[in-house]
Amino acid sequence: MFWSEFPLLKKEMEDFEDYLKDALASREPLIEGAIQSLAQAGGKRVRPALVIATAHFGEYDKQKVWQIAAAVEIMHMATLIHDDIIDESDLRRGKQTVQANYGKDVAVFTGDYLFTLTFDILSGSATNQQLQKIAETIRKICEGEIKQQEERNNLSISYKDYFRRIKSKTALLFEGSCALGAGIADLSKFNIRRAAHYGRYLGMAYQLVDDVLDFSEDSQTLGKPNNNDFTQGIYTLPILYVYNETDYDQQLQELLEEPVENHSEIKEIVNKAGGLDYTLDIAESYIKKAKDKINKLENNAYQEILIALADKVIQRNF
Amino acid sequence: MFWSEFPLLKKEMEDFEDYLKDALASREPLIEGAIQSLAQAGGKRVRPALVIATAHFGEYDKQKVWQIAAAVEIMHMATLIHDDIIDESDLRRGKQTVQANYGKDVAVFTGDYLFTLTFDILSGSATNQQLQKIAETIRKICEGEIKQQEERNNLSISYKDYFRRIKSKTALLFEGSCALGAGIADLSKFNIRRAAHYGRYLGMAYQLVDDVLDFSEDSQTLGKPNNNDFTQGIYTLPILYVYNETDYDQQLQELLEEPVENHSEIKEIVNKAGGLDYTLDIAESYIKKAKDKINKLENNAYQEILIALADKVIQRNF
Numbered sequence: 001m002f003w004s005e006f007p008l009l010k011k012e013m014e015d016f017e018d019y020l021k022d023a024l025a026s027r028e029p030l031i032e033g034a035i036q037s038l039a040q041a042g043g044k045r046v047r048p049a050l051v052i053a054t055a056h057f058g059e060y061d062k063q064k065v066w067q068i069a070a071a072v073e074i075m076h077m078a079t080l081i082h083d084d085i086i087d088e089s090d091l092r093r094g095k096q097t098v099q100a101n102y103g104k105d106v107a108v109f110t111g112d113y114l115f116t117l118t119f120d121i122l123s124g125s126a127t128n129q130q131l132q133k134i135a136e137t138i139r140k141i142c143e144g145e146i147k148q149q150e151e152r153n154n155l156s157i158s159y160k161d162y163f164r165r166i167k168s169k170t171a172l173l174f175e176g177s178c179a180l181g182a183g184i185a186d187l188s189k190f191n192i193r194r195a196a197h198y199g200r201y202l203g204m205a206y207q208l209v210d211d212v213l214d215f216s217e218d219s220q221t222l223g224k225p226n227n228n229d230f231t232q233g234i235y236t237l238p239i240l241y242v243y244n245e246t247d248y249d250q251q252l253q254e255l256l257e258e259p260v261e262n263h264s265e266i267k268e269i270v271n272k273a274g275g276l277d278y279t280l281d282i283a284e285s286y287i288k289k290a291k292d293k294i295n296k297l298e299n300n301a302y303q304e305i306l307i308a309l310a311d312k313v314i315q316r317n318f
Numbered sequence: 319m320f321w322s323e324f325p326l327l328k329k330e331m332e333d334f335e336d337y338l339k340d341a342l343a344s345r346e347p348l349i350e351g352a353i354q355s356l357a358q359a360g361g362k363r364v365r366p367a368l369v370i371a372t373a374h375f376g377e378y379d380k381q382k383v384w385q386i387a388a389a390v391e392i393m394h395m396a397t398l399i400h401d402d403i404i405d406e407s408d409l410r411r412g413k414q415t416v417q418a419n420y421g422k423d424v425a426v427f428t429g430d431y432l433f434t435l436t437f438d439i440l441s442g443s444a445t446n447q448q449l450q451k452i453a454e455t456i457r458k459i460c461e462g463e464i465k466q467q468e469e470r471n472n473l474s475i476s477y478k479d480y481f482r483r484i485k486s487k488t489a490l491l492f493e494g495s496c497a498l499g500a501g502i503a504d505l506s507k508f509n510i511r512r513a514a515h516y517g518r519y520l521g522m523a524y525q526l527v528d529d530v531l532d533f534s535e536d537s538q539t540l541g542k543p544n545n546n547d548f549t550q551g552i553y554t555l556p557i558l559y560v561y562n563e564t565d566y567d568q569q570l571q572e573l574l575e576e577p578v579e580n581h582s583e584i585k586e587i588v589n590k591a592g593g594l595d596y597t598l599d600i601a602e603s604y605i606k607k608a609k610d611k612i613n614k615l616e617n618n619a620y621q622e623i624l625i626a627l628a629d630k631v632i633q634r635n636f
Contacts, residue, residue, distance in 0.1 A: 026461065027461070028461040028464055028465060029468075030464050030465075030467070030468050031460075031461060031464050078430075079430075082426045082427070082430060085403075085422070085426055086422065086423040086426055086427075103467070104403070104404065105404040105463075105464075105467045106464055106467055108400050108403055108404055108426070108429075109400070109404075109460045109463045109464050109467075110460075110464070111426075111430070112396075112397075112400060112429070112430075112433065112456070112460045113457055113460035113461065113464075115430065115433050115434070116433070116453050116456040116457045116460060117453075117457060119437045119449065119453045120450060120453035120454060120457060123446045123449035123450045123453060124446070124450065128441045128442070128446070131437065131441035131449070132438060132441045132442065135434050135435070135437045135438035135441060136438060138430070138434040139431055139434045139435060139438060142349070142427045142428075142430045142431035142434065143344065143345070143346040143349060143431065145423075145427045146346055146348050146349050146423075146424055146427050146428070146431075147346060147348075149348070149421070149423045149424060149427075150348050
C-alpha cells in the first residue's frame with residue numbers, strides 16, 4: 001500500500017478503504033460491477049488521505065471526515081471514468097477501464113452516478129457553504145478539461161495557460177481536500193488557508209511530476225497504455241520549455257507533426273534539451289512552498305506525514 | 319411557445335427563460351457556446367413549469383422557486399447531453415447536438431459541468447434534505463439508464479421492467495419537480511404527496527406517449543433523426559405488447575433481427591396489431607390518475623393549468 005511508510009495513517013486508510021467500498025455499493029448489478037472494478041484497481045487515495053490528515057490537526061469527527069473523504073475520492077473516480085471516455089483509453093493503472101469492459105454508455109452513466117453519489121453523501125454532512133465550494137471546484141475542473149481540449153495541438157500556449165490548466169486539473173481538488181479537512185476540524189481561518197495552500201502547491205507539483213513521467217521510457221509504470229499526452233496534442237511544460245527556450249524548437253515542431261511515429265525521438269529530445277529537468281525544478285519549488293505552509297501548522301505526527309508526503313511526490317515513480 | 323395557451327404561466331415562463339440563460343453563463347467560451355446552443359434549441363421547460371405551477375399553490379417565494387426550477391432543468395439538460403453521446407445522436411429537436419458540434423469530449427464535460435451547476439445552484443436554496451432527495455433521484459435516473467442498456471435487445475423483458483424503466487427515465491424527475499415546488503410553497507405533507515403523485519403519473523403518461531410517437535410515420539416531429547428506439551434494441555411497450563399478446567409475435571421477432579432494414583414494416587405491424595392503441599390507453603389511465611390527484615388540491619388557476627397540461631400530454635404531437 002502507498003501509505004506503508006506512514007503507519008499512523010496506514011491503519012486508518014485501510015479501514016477507510018472498506019468504508020469507501022460500502023459507500024460505493026449500488027443495487028444495480030452492472031453499475032456495481034463497474035464501480036467495484038474501478039475501486040479494486042486501487043489508486044493511492046491521496047485526496048481522501050489529505051482530508052483525513054488535515055482534519056487530524058483539530059477536533060476529529062471521524063464520521064464526518066470519512067464522509068467528506070469518500071465524497072472527494074468518488075468525485076475523482078467520476079472524472080477518471082469520464083476522462084477515459086474522452087481519451088478512449090482501454091487501460092488505467094494496468095487494468096481495463098470501465099468503458100473498455102462495459103462500453104461507453106455504461107461509462108457515461110456510471111460517471112454521472114458517481115458525481116451524484118458525491119453530492120448525495122455530501123448533503124448528509126457538509127454545510128451548504130462547503131457544498132457550494134465543492135460544486136464550484138468541480139465546475140472549474142470541468143472548465144479546465146474543456147480548456148485543455150481547446151488548447152490541443154497548440155504549441156503557442158503560454159506557460160500561464162499551462163499552469164492554469166494543471167491547477168484546475170489537479171491542484172484545485174488537492175486544495176479543496178485540505179481545505180475541507182481543516183474546515184471540519186474547525187481550524188482557524190488562517191490555518192485553513194495554510195492547509196489549502198499546502199494542498200494547492202502539492203497538487204501543482206504532483207501534476208508537474210506526472211507530466212515528466214509521461215516522458216519516461218516505460219509509460220507502463222503509470223498503468224496506462226503507450227499513449228502520451230503529446231501524441232494526443234496535449235503539450236505540457238517539458239514540451240513548452242523546449243519549444244520556447246531552446247534551439248530544438250524547429251526540430252521539435254517538425255517531429256510533433258507525426259507524434260506517434262516520432263514518439264521515442266520526441267522523448268529523447270525533450271530530455272536532452274532539459275525539458276524534464278526544468279519541469280522537475282519547478283515541481284521542487286512548489287514542494288518547498290507546500291512544506292513552508294504546512295510547517296506553520298501545529299507540530300504533530302500528521303504534520304510530519306504531510307511533509308514526508310510532499311517529499312514522496314517529488315521522488316515518485318508511481 | 320409551448321405555454322401560449324396558459325397566459326398566466328406563459329409570462330412567467332418567458333421571464334424564467336432569461337433567468338435560466340443567465341444561470342447557464344460560463345466564462346469558458348467553448349462551454350458557453352455549447353450550453354447556449356442547447357438552451358436556444360429550446361425545449362418545453364415542462365419540468366421547471368411543474369416546479370413553478372405547484373409552488374403557486376402556497377407561499378410563493380419567486381427567487382427560491384426559480385432557483386430550484388433552473389436547477390431541475392439544468393440537470394435535465396445534462397442528462398440530454400450525455401444521452402446524445404450514448405446514442406451518438408447528431409440531432410436533437412432538429413438542431414445539432416453538442417457532441418455533433420463540439421465533439422464527444424466537450425459533450426462529456428459540458429454534461430458534467432451542468433450536473434455540478436445543478437448542485438451549485440441548489441446548495442444556495444435547497445435544504446439538505448431536499449438536496450439529498452434530488453441526488454437520490456438523479457442516482458436512480460442513472461441506474462435506470464444503465465438498466466436500459468442491460469435490457470437492450472431483450473424481447474423477454476416484462477411489462478414491470480418496462481414500467482420501472484420509464485419511471486426512472488421520466489416520471490421520477492416530473493415527480494421530483496412537483497414535490498419540490500409544493501415543498502417550497504410549504505404545502506401540507508398530504509398535498510405535497512398529491513402534487514408528487516400528479517407529477518409521477520404525468521411523467522409516466524408523457525413517456526408512454528413519447529414511446530408511441532417513436533412509431534409515428536415522421537419521426538422528424540421529435541427533432542430526432544430517423545433512429546428509433548427499436549432500431550437500437552430498446553423495446554418499449556408497443557413492441558412488448560405485440561410480442562406478448564398478439565399473433566404477430568413470431569413475425570415481429572424476425573423483423574427485429576434486421577431492425578433498420580425492416581424499419582417501416584415494424585412500425586406498420588406494431589400499429590396494425592394494436593400496440594400503439596394499447597399504449598395510449600395506458601397513458602390515458604395515467605392521465606386520469608394524475609388529474610384525480612391534482613383535483614384534490616386547492617381550486618385555483620394553477621390547478622386548471624395542471625389539468626389542461628395533463629390533457630395536452632395525451633394529445634401531444636410535439
